[in-house]
Amino acid sequence: MKILIADDSRVMRQIVIRTLRQAGYDDHDIVEAEDGADALAKVSSEQPDLVLSDWNMPNMTGIECLQALRASGSAVPFGFVTSEGSAEMRERAANAGALFLIAKPFTEDTFKEHLDGVIA
Amino acid sequence: MTTTDTGARRRASDVRPVITDLIDPATVEAIAAEAWVALIGEDEVLVPLPGELPVDIVSSWVDVVGPWTGSVVLTTARSTAEELSRALLRDTAPAVLDDEDVADAFGEIANVVGGNVKAALPGPSALSLPQVGNAPLVRNPADVCRLDLLWRGEPVAISVQGALPPLPGSTPTRENEVS
Numbered sequence: 218m219k220i221l222i223a224d225d226s227r228v229m230r231q232i233v234i235r236t237l238r239q240a241g242y243d244d245h246d247i248v249e250a251e252d253g254a255d256a257l258a259k260v261s262s263e264q265p266d267l268v269l270s271d272w273n274m275p276n277m278t279g280i281e282c283l284q285a286l287r288a289s290g291s292a293v294p295f296g297f298v299t300s301e302g303s304a305e306m307r308e309r310a311a312n313a314g315a316l317f318l319i320a321k322p323f324t325e326d327t328f329k330e331h332l333d334g335v336i337a
Numbered sequence: 338m339t340t341t342d343t344g345a346r347r348r349a350s351d352v353r354p355v356i357t358d359l360i361d362p363a364t365v366e367a368i369a370a371e372a373w374v375a376l377i378g379e380d381e382v383l384v385p386l387p388g389e390l391p392v393d394i395v396s397s398w399v400d401v402v403g404p405w406t407g408s409v410v411l412t413t414a415r416s417t418a419e420e421l422s423r424a425l426l427r428d429t430a431p432a433v434l435d436d437e438d439v440a441d442a443f444g445e446i447a448n449v450v451g452g453n454v455k456a457a458l459p460g461p462s463a464l465s466l467p468q469v470g471n472a473p474l475v476r477n478p479a480d481v482c483r484l485d486l487l488w489r490g491e492p493v494a495i496s497v498q499g500a501l502p503p504l505p506g507s508t509p510t511r512e513n514e515v516s
Contacts, residue, residue, distance in 0.1 A: 227441055228425060228442045273448075273466060275466060300464070302453075305461055320452075321375075321449045321452065322372045322449050
């Protein structure tokens with residue numbers, strides 16, 4: 218399974234990768250994107266099976282990326298990993314077609330809770 | 338009879354909440370404590386004791402723009418910011434951390450703390466990308482919720498501070514908490 222991780226923070230991408238491994242999802246290909254525009258391009262070129270994306274990023278935000286993907290017909294499973302976990306954000310994420318929203322800070326248990334059933 | 342608006346009477350729309358009306362220091366401390374455990378490590382605690390910040394400090398912050406507008410600012414010694422970054426990166430930390438690594442890691446801590454502070458405030462509001470450097474100035478001493486903490490014995494200050502100056506004629510609701 219190929220997982221695309223989009224975050225403008227290289228450190229946070231490392232933490233997401235580390236937490237995926239700690240949660241037991243350690244046998245997957247990881248592709249990194251540094252903002253929403255990069256993620257949008259890499260969904261096309263890399264054909265990931267899942268996108269884990271930050272919300273707040275330069276160039277293109279995570280929600281804009283998701284909206285662009287759905288507008289282009291892509292149904293790639295998409296979840297947010299973001300520091301903003303308010304009810305309003307969760308509703309916007311769900312309405313745009315996100316499977317889940319994991320709020321930072323997260324633990325490996327948070328990842329298991331949201332990703333079991335999504336990651337084979 | 339002609340009356341002059343002296344500014345003493347304000348319209349209802351002029352009433353602007355200050356941060357101490359919206360969030361208390363215990364909530365900010367709980368948010369920071371959770372961020373520290375999740376990001377820095379399970380045994381990493383923030384002790385609510387003041388320490389003296391050295392001269393060589395660095396701040397990271399995010400701005401919140403909404404019914405309350407201001408910044409969530411973390412300030413610590415430059416050396417502590419490096420130590421925090423190393424702890425955050427754990428085994429992926431390079432032998433030598435460059436300024437970009439520290440800005441990225443220290444900024445991300447402010448992003449996580451700030452994002453959770455924002456979620457506790459009235460919305461809707463927007464959160465900026467994190468910035469690192471010299472902290473924004475305190476514009477209204479009555480619009481500040483400041484915590485002085487120790488991490489591994491080193492001082493870390495967290496300031497949730499309004500971006501706007503006090504309204505003319507406004508009365509601070511609480512004593513200035515800035516040391």
